[in-house]
Amino acid sequence: MAEKTYICRADEIQVGMPFIAKVRSLSIGVFRIGDSFHALLNVCPHRGAPLCEGPQCGTTAPVELPEFIYHRENEIVRCAWHGWEFDIKSGAALVNPSVRARTFPVTVEGEGIYVTA
Numbered sequence: 001m002a003e004k005t006y007i008c009r010a011d012e013i014q015v016g017m018p019f020i021a022k023v024r025s026l027s028i029g030v031f032r033i034g035d036s037f038h039a040l041l042n043v044c045p046h047r048g049a050p051l052c053e054g055p056q057c058g059t060t061a062p063v064e065l066p067e068f069i070y071h072r073e074n075e076i077v078r079c080a081w082h083g084w085e086f087d088i089k090s091g092a093a094l095v096n097p098s099v100r101a102r103t104f105p106v107t108v109e110g111e112g113i114y115v116t117a
């Protein structure tokens with residue numbers, strides 16, 4: 001049964017520097033995107049890499065023209081092993097949204113960040 005667990009103070013999580021916590025037997029990374037917080041299991045669904053240790057970044061937009069448009073800054077985590085990109089909010093892989101990193105609800109209470117896992 002899922003339990004709400006205190007992770008850290010909100011000001012301990014900066015954009016680009018997720019807080020990785022142990023919750024029971026799970027390693028979970030909590031990311032900041034602007035003023036919102038999102039939690040992902042620190043396991044890549046591809047081959048099991050520590051997903052949350054990859055860079056928090058944006059990605060290139062799909063475009064028709066021969067140009068690169070970088071967008072979604074800080075909304076994506078890129079797995080360090082093979083470069084798969086995941087939407088931090090939904091856990092969906094950008095190349096195939098049916099592949100998902102596990103997500104967990106995050107709540108902010110006062111200065112505290114809590115994850116339900």
Ligand code: FES
Nearest residue numbers: 044046047079082
């Ligand atoms: S283990 Fe993450 S992309 Fe391969």
